[in-house]
Amino acid sequence: MPDDRWAPKRAAPTIDVWVVEPDVADVGLLVAGLAHGERARAATLPAEQASRFVVARALLRGVVGARLGRPARDVVLRARCPVCAGPHGQVEVVPHGGGVPALHVSLTRAGPLIAVAVSDAGRVGVDVESCASVAAARLADVALSPAERGALRGGSPDTRAVALARSWVRKEAALKALGTGLRMDPALLDAHRRTANLPARGPAGAESGGGRTRVEIADLRLDRGAVGAVALLGAARGRRWSARLGARRRLSVVLHDGDAVLARLAAAPSQGP
Numbered sequence: 430m431p432d433d434r435w436a437p438k439r440a441a442p443t444i445d446v447w448v449v450e451p452d453v454a455d456v457g458l459l460v461a462g463l464a465h466g467e468r469a470r471a472a473t474l475p476a477e478q479a480s481r482f483v484v485a486r487a488l489l490r491g492v493v494g495a496r497l498g499r500p501a502r503d504v505v506l507r508a509r510c511p512v513c514a515g516p517h518g519q520v521e522v523v524p525h526g527g528g529v530p531a532l533h534v535s536l537t538r539a540g541p542l543i544a545v546a547v548s549d550a551g552r553v554g555v556d557v558e559s560c561a562s563v564a565a566a567r568l569a570d571v572a573l574s575p576a577e578r579g580a581l582r583g584g585s586p587d588t589r590a591v592a593l594a595r596s597w598v599r600k601e602a603a604l605k606a607l608g609t610g611l612r613m614d615p616a617l618l619d620a621h622r623r624t625a626n627l628p629a630r631g632p633a634g635a636e637s638g639g640g641r642t643r644v645e646i647a648d649l650r651l652d653r654g655a656v657g658a659v660a661l662l663g664a665a666r667g668r669r670w671s672a673r674l675g676a677r678r679r680l681s682v683v684l685h686d687g688d689a690v691l692a693r694l695a696a697a698p699s700q701g702p
Contacts, residue, residue: 441681442550444659446649447492448557449484449543449687456480458695459487462502470517484691485538489545491690493522493532496547501694519605535605541655545687550661554605556598557649557657563594572597574619594656595648596620602660603644620646647680 460468460483467486471479487501494501505523522532535546535555540562546555569578577596581589599620604610642662649657659682 441679442548442645442661443681443683444546444548444550444553444647444661445492445683445685446547446555446657446659447488447545447685447687447690448649448651448657449488449691450541451481451484451538451543453688454484454487454691455695456483459483459691462487462490462694464502464506467506481538481543485536485543485545487694488543488687488690489520489534489536491694492545492547492685492687493534495690496532519608519610535602535659537601537657541653542651542657543687544649544657546659548661552606552608552662554602554607554660555649555657556601556605557651557655558594558598558601559654560590560594560656561654563597564590568597569593572600572615574616576619591656595658598656598658599646599648599660602658603646606644606660606662607642608662620644645680647682649682649684 456479460471463471463483463486467482471482474482486506489506490501490504493504497504505525506520507523508518508520510518520534520536522534524531531549533548533550533552535553537544537556540557541559542557544555544557546553569581573581573593573596577600580596581592584592600615600618603618603620604613604615607613644660644662646658646660649659651657659680661680
């Protein structure tokens with residue numbers, strides 16, 4: 430067995446996350462910077478959902494455009510439902526000229542905050558929820574693994590509510606990184622230790638090599654009664670020593686204020702940030 434004491438330590442992969450409140454921006458100004466298909470989809474949604482959709486897509490375009498050095502409206506995004514082939518589901522950045530995406534993105538817009546996660550280290554997932562809404566949904570008995578349910582025992586009701594919400598957002602973020610979303614039974618995924626391991630025959634795009642697909646998870650430090658998490662899809666670990674090496678590689682998460690991005694977009698929606 431190789432001696433991993435002398436193995437070089439790999440730098441922690443980074444996920445950048447931008448967070449905004451849903452009602453911070455002038456949605457009318459942001460719509461102009463979206464693609465035609467995005468504007469058409471927003472027009473079909475109820476008012477509140479449409480507003481959240483516009484803010485989330487504008488924020489995503491703004492941060493990706495800044496990273497790639499191009500106007501936000503020139504960023505090409507693609508969303509395609511794997512079930513019905515409709516223009517919804519997880520969003521991808523389409524590289525200029527095709528090929529493998531240089532940036533991987535994820536967004537969440539249903540909770541108390543809108544968040545966009547970006548990384549060049551692999552497929553990512555992000556989720557943000559309020560503790561109160563998760564507690565009201567009574568998810569513990571149907572969505573948590575036995576280990577996750579065991580971790581909730583004891584403590585005050587408030588403590589258990591926060592722990593349940595943290596378990597749920599970790600699980601949601603991991604399922605997004607895997608590319609399955611809730612098409613996979615969330616109770617099959619144990620994320621309470623901030624990592625999740627799945628059998629080698631995991632989602633498309635995950636390396637196998639006879640090992641197990643690994644997802645690294647990190648909590649987001651939020652306030653206003655919200656909890657959040659991000660997840661990064663990693664390579665499978667085929668042997669015990671390589672699994673120990675993988676355990677050293679913790680995620681580095683950088684939180685950004687998304688308000689400034691939206692303000693720049695609203696000031697010049699046709700030009701981007």
